[in-house]
Amino acid sequence: MPRRLEKNRRLHRELAESQGKVRLMDENVIEPTMTLNIEADRIIRFARWMIQGLHAHHWEPVPKGTWVGAGVLAPAGQKFQLELMHMGGLRLRGDIGDSLFSYAALRSMERPYISAWWLRLSGGVMLGGDPNAPDFVSRDIFGLVGPNPIPELFPDSP
Numbered sequence: 001m002p003r004r005l006e007k008n009r010r011l012h013r014e015l016a017e018s019q020g021k022v023r024l025m026d027e028n029v030i031e032p033t034m035t036l037n038i039e040a041d042r043i044i045r046f047a048r049w050m051i052q053g054l055h056a057h058h059w060e061p062v063p064k065g066t067w068v069g070a071g072v073l074a075p076a077g078q079k080f081q082l083e084l085m086h087m088g089g090l091r092l093r094g095d096i097g098d099s100l101f102s103y104a105a106l107r108s109m110e111r112p113y114i115s116a117w118w119l120r121l122s123g124g125v126m127l128g129g130d131p132n133a134p135d136f137v138s139r140d141i142f143g144l145v146g147p148n149p150i151p152e153l154f155p156d157s158p
Helices: 002-007 009-018 040-058 075-085
Strands: 020-026 029-035 067-071 090-096 101-107 115-121 141-146
Touching (some): 040 090, 040 101, 040 141, 075 101, 075 115
Antiparallel strands (some): 067 141, 090 101, 101 115
C-alpha cells in the first residue's frame, strides 16, 4: 500500500483527512484503533475484480454475462454463505503478500462457472459503517459467481 499511496497523492490526502479513532472490542479486549473512511463501492468493485481474476487464475475465466456479487454480509448472510462454502465441490485457499490478501473458494463440480468466495484484506481489517447496521463490523468479504444475481445478499452488485 505505501507504494500505491506514493503514486496517488490525492488518495493519500483523502485517507489522511478521513482518519479517526474508535475503541473496538476484539476477542473480549477493548483496543483503541484507527479508522479510515473508504467508499464501500470501491471495496466491492475491488472484491469483484479480485474474484474474477482469482477464478481465472485458478480455474478458468468467468464467462461473459455471468453475475459476480460481493459484499460485507450481515450475520444471517454470513451464515448462509459459510453453509454454502461447506457443500461439495472443488476447494482452494490462497494468500497473497503474507496475509495482505487471503481467500478461500468453492467451485461447483457440475457447473464450473459457479463459485463461492471468502476474502480477507490486510490480515483482517475491520469493515463497517453501514448506516442500516451501525454496530456491525466484519473482517470478511464474501462473493458469489453464478448465472443469476442474488440481490438479497448483494444488492449493489450488477
